[in-house]
Amino acid sequence: MQGEYVLSRYLIASDIVSPAHHSDPSRLLFASRTGKSLLVKERIYRNLLAGEFDRIDQATLQQLRADEVLVPPTSDEFLDLLEKNQRGIRETHTLSLTLQPTANCQLGCGYCGQQHVKKNLDDDTSARIVARIMDTLRRKSYTRLAINWYGGEPILALKQIEDISGQLIEQCGPAGVHFFASMVTNGLSFKADVYLRLQRQRVNSFQITLDGIGHTHDLMRPVKAGGGSFDIILQNLVDVTGMPEFSANRSGVTIRININRHNQDKVADLIDLLADRGLAARNVGLDFRPVVDWGGNQADRDSLAAADFAAREIDWTAHAIRRGFEFDRILPARSIAPCMVVMPDAEVYDAYGNIYPCYEFPYTPKYDAPKYKIGHIRNIDQVRNDKAVTREWYTDIRTSLSPCPRCPLFPVCGGGCAKLWYNGETGCPSFKLNLPERLVLDYWMRRRKRSAQAEPATAG
Template structure:
């Protein structure tokens, strides 16, 4: 038994490299010192953790990963057989396992827990505490929803408003931050549209927020999601001065593929200018750039060539450039070509394994690492996160920021942000209302992953929430062990492929998402004392409800009115 990756057992992650033999031996000594602690009572009863994920290897040894503790240990063939024997028992005691060190290692890594332990309750308690944590505030701010690109699969659609954020909205955002009296940290994400088309708002508001935070000893950090067309070296320097430390840029393949999928609104090419801007920004600032590659049917075959292009430009040698892959999905009705472009999740995750492996080899990503917390606790699910559109509308998710009917309130009325029906949809959603989530072995890593996919679930499979760790569980566990130098490629057992073996349990389906959505609507209906159904949800029911109290003109299934002096577009029925 080798306990090589229980938290604090090996410091390899900090060095982003495989541990030396000395480090592994030191880890083993620390493990033995820990597991040889006070003897457990002879009458103690245990059971294997519900969050254990064993991965069999070709030589009959096994990797054992626990999603709650993030512990990863290597079992010999004999230890793997002993573990499988325990898996067939409801509970067991010290006398049921001859290898005392193995038992203590299982206990120490959270692989074996008290027979009466309620791990699901512990995970839920941790999730709710994280969700309700005070002292931090995350604002995703869209200074404009305008964009100079015409990406056919964009979930915002191509008919974007061109107005920019006004000074009164900026003032209201600053007032909103100042009203948080116990604030310890503020995190800003600049978003759009293309946020750099509203650069003046970014500069002005950044300067004011930073000055306030510095004066009051509040931590401040920022990043930006940009298409990089305007990300010149000078622009990168201006952003970095304003503590924008990272940029997410979408690049969808090699030159011809990217230019076809992400052209200018005029039809012009974009790839060369984006890459030139990235190279100059990396060379002249310390800003980190993460390339997001949206993978679909028409570009998956060219992603490999894109990585070769990045390598030829020596981007991996700069130390502040990375790559990750995401599926093209139809997450909103406005998603255009995404409906025809999307791969099945099984095929996407099969393809992405090879791409991620090559990206690691080329220096574009580090050791395969499980999420350190609930990856589903984004701005949408967190109590301390909001999205602010350029007109002052407040949302919980940036995937609704383009749709006024799904706003949760207005930055001009901060005391009412939690009162609307739309706000209740987010506050009442929890992964613990979904049976697929509660039965899932990676729930402690995931936390539902994407609340939007549950709340606005479509009848057909357009966008499923399960992350890559769900689809590639065994492969990622093996990759981590391999990256740490503990296993070799020839030890991989093909029959352990997650698509077939489903080591972490069943995945979400349109049916399971609809059941979760129905539960949310049931809770919201009870909270507001009126019945809401799925049809009203997509027709902009909250907008209709607001219209009743604001005198907006309404027609069946549609609403037209004003939000802070701006005429809103009809909400489709």
């Protein structure tokens, strides 16, 4: 057995836990190669670390191999996983694109790096984008098309969204391509009638930001014309998620909370208010994020230290669970890509017709240089930059650009935010600093809801 398998380097262990139904100490393991967690007795964990696999029973060994805690020997486990990721990318059947139909936005968020102007996609640029999308679908035999509407504030270009979506839906049907869409919106114009118009264009997943309650939120996300935005957005959320069509269409909203020192103590209050307004029972999720630098604007100067944020994130998540919110995953899933930047056909289109590899590049002065652009929709067939910044992440990751080749969480993050690494910043996700605590939280959450969810596998 020792010669056939070795202990994977992609393994994280919790501190010792002592569940009531176990008579001797155990701990939780997270196999990041598969995104699986399992409970093992402490003596088995010690055997694993010592390489004494012959002291582990066959049933447990089988589970450890299935979850890829134990793997066949290899000269470089990182390069093997990288090749597996790249193969998975080549074989994907989903074309994922981001369309930013307007450079305009009603808000003047202090941490936003974009420069907003009243510019929407024109008809000619829209037609060229649709033609390019359909040509890519045909050339690569994709079976699914995923559109994410972003901004600026995309609802300010609702007509363009309806026109482009209508063309794509009409053409995807006969081509045998399943079309679906999502949207990142500030929520100010997310009224019931707007939701119904978007749903007809198959937009069923939304991300809306709330950065605290009332005045706290309004300071971070002020309306340019004056006045607050919190009360309007919250009422829109309550109204839309309470519609029978929202549940019938299985629509969902993720509320993103951008957090720094100014609003960190209001996060629990926001969770309570959202729960009190009934949103926890309406397919509404929560996403806690640190405020980061966007395009060199130093928006992270008031952010928490990474370790402090990671610790508080566990507390906020546990509090949200107690208030009835559900999380699709407490533990990160196995992923073949950090995001769209490594997908060869994944592109971002802005209102001017520029094509980028990253959705944070458009409308941001720092990223206006040609090296950040794949090209322009008017001449992309003649002038194309396949080496746009971030596009060669899975080649550059092999260098000293980041510590990813040595990180045990690479299989579930793919390197994190490539844009940050290229900027000389840290692109690691917060779960790198709280994974052991997430393991425990995930385990107890599963025990609490085991009538609806299976518990982690128990080995030994």
